[in-house]
Amino acid sequence: MTTFGKPAMLSWSKLKVPQGTTSTSEGQDTPKAAESPKNSLVHPNTTVVESESAWRRENDSPSPSVEELVSDLGASVLGSSNQSLTSSIINYVYENGRRYHAYQNGKYWLPNDEKEQDRMDMQHHVIFKLVLNDKLFLAPVREPKNILDHGTGTGIWSIEVGDTYPKAHVMGTDLSPIQPTFVPPNTKYVVDDFSLEWLGYSTKFDLIHCSLGNAFSARDWKSFLVESYSHLTPGGWVELKDINIAAMSHDYSLPQMSAIRIWHGQLLEGAATSKISLQISPGDLEVLFQEAGFVNVTIKEWPLPIGLWPKDPGLKKIGAFQSQVIHDGLEAFSLAIFTRALGWDLIKIEKLLEEVREELNNRSYHWYWPFFVVYGQKPEGR
Numbered sequence: 001m002t003t004f005g006k007p008a009m010l011s012w013s014k015l016k017v018p019q020g021t022t023s024t025s026e027g028q029d030t031p032k033a034a035e036s037p038k039n040s041l042v043h044p045n046t047t048v049v050e051s052e053s054a055w056r057r058e059n060d061s062p063s064p065s066v067e068e069l070v071s072d073l074g075a076s077v078l079g080s081s082n083q084s085l086t087s088s089i090i091n092y093v094y095e096n097g098r099r100y101h102a103y104q105n106g107k108y109w110l111p112n113d114e115k116e117q118d119r120m121d122m123q124h125h126v127i128f129k130l131v132l133n134d135k136l137f138l139a140p141v142r143e144p145k146n147i148l149d150h151g152t153g154t155g156i157w158s159i160e161v162g163d164t165y166p167k168a169h170v171m172g173t174d175l176s177p178i179q180p181t182f183v184p185p186n187t188k189y190v191v192d193d194f195s196l197e198w199l200g201y202s203t204k205f206d207l208i209h210c211s212l213g214n215a216f217s218a219r220d221w222k223s224f225l226v227e228s229y230s231h232l233t234p235g236g237w238v239e240l241k242d243i244n245i246a247a248m249s250h251d252y253s254l255p256q257m258s259a260i261r262i263w264h265g266q267l268l269e270g271a272a273t274s275k276i277s278l279q280i281s282p283g284d285l286e287v288l289f290q291e292a293g294f295v296n297v298t299i300k301e302w303p304l305p306i307g308l309w310p311k312d313p314g315l316k317k318i319g320a321f322q323s324q325v326i327h328d329g330l331e332a333f334s335l336a337i338f339t340r341a342l343g344w345d346l347i348k349i350e351k352l353l354e355e356v357r358e359e360l361n362n363r364s365y366h367w368y369w370p371f372f373v374v375y376g377q378k379p380e381g382r
């Protein structure tokens with residue numbers, strides 16, 4: 001089953017984009033199927049802080065279990081005990097003034113420092129408060145007992161889910177142990193790489209969630225869904241939320257030679273060179289869900305307007321916040337890809353980013369990023 005989201009305040013129709021479709025107007029960046037993002041973005045000048053866990057994986061030794069990688073932040077993880085974080089996980093990598101993860105160094109291209117954490121939390125606010133009206137997930141999961149949030153970031157979603165479902169166990173995974181210590185007692189974190197085989201999970205989950213995973217380092221979404229299937233309880237759900245990094249405009253008001261379009265073009269080019277996919281269409285994901293055995297696959301889509309251009313007050317508010325998210329994130333989005341993959345120097349990058357920042361205030365540019373949610377169910381009795 002495929003449905004298309006039509007929430008009261010936010011709809012494609014308000015932007016005059018046909019509902020349930022992805023705009024493919026000429027000259028626009030068109031979301032396309034994800035390639036296998038086998039990320040290899042390690043800058044030649046970057047100090048590689050080797051992670052014990054990564055070392056063990058690379059050396060064909062058994063992958064670290066959840067117990068081995070459990071962060072010391074959140075007590076036990078589904079029955080395992082506390083352990084200190086190994087230094088190899090917290091010996092972060094510094095490059096161009098930003099801080100990056102150490103475990104699986106180079107796999108994920110955004111920083112993990114406080115500036116980026118603030119940006120992630122603001123993006124969470126846009127998606128969960130303003131677009132999804134406080135709904136943490138849309139899949140019809142009833143009384144979940146075990147919930148897994150892959151790529152949990154600052155852990156904000158898992159904390160809210162832990163508070164909302166006090167009887168559930170919530171586990172968040174991430175390459176970076178950047179989650180807070182003050183979390184609900186049922187919410188735990190582990191440092192793990194979900195793009196590798198999912199080992200060490202002693203529990204099956206009723207909901208596996210991943211938001212903003214497009215920029216992740218999943219082997220590919222197919223593998224993610226196959227792993228999810230085998231780690232779900234019968235009748236359990238997997239839910240993916242994502243943004244396509246594509247400068248879309250329903251009325252062609254965003255010029256081809258705008259800094260915004262140039263920036264998107266360069267970013268996508270650098271990402272493609274690095275085998276990172278920043279775009280996937282929900283329709284392609286739907287096929288992958290079905291191929292992995294999921295049923296009741298549902299797609300919902302919204303435009304995320306950027307800037308103060310929408311007339312509708314709800315969309316204008318989203319546009320204001322989303323513009324700030326991009327403003328604050330431009331450097332983080334750009335540095336690794338532009339320097340490592342495109343060979344740009346910092347002065348050249350900053351010049352382009354300054355132009356993009358200025359254009360973010362241009363109300364005659366009516367543009368947006370497509371946001372979507374796709375969820376599907378493992379059949380009962382499987």
Ligand SMILES: C[S@@+](CC[C@H](N)C(=O)[O-])C[C@H]1O[C@@H](n2cnc3c(N)ncnc32)[C@H](O)[C@@H]1O
Nearest residue numbers: 108151152153174175193194195211212216217
């Ligand atoms: C864009 S942030 C999104 C965070 C959070 N899900 C949210 O919506 O606020 C992506 C997060 O995924 C993590 N990540 C990227 N690749 C990962 C991987 N292979 N395994 C685990 N976490 C990963 C990053 O460290 C980062 O914290």
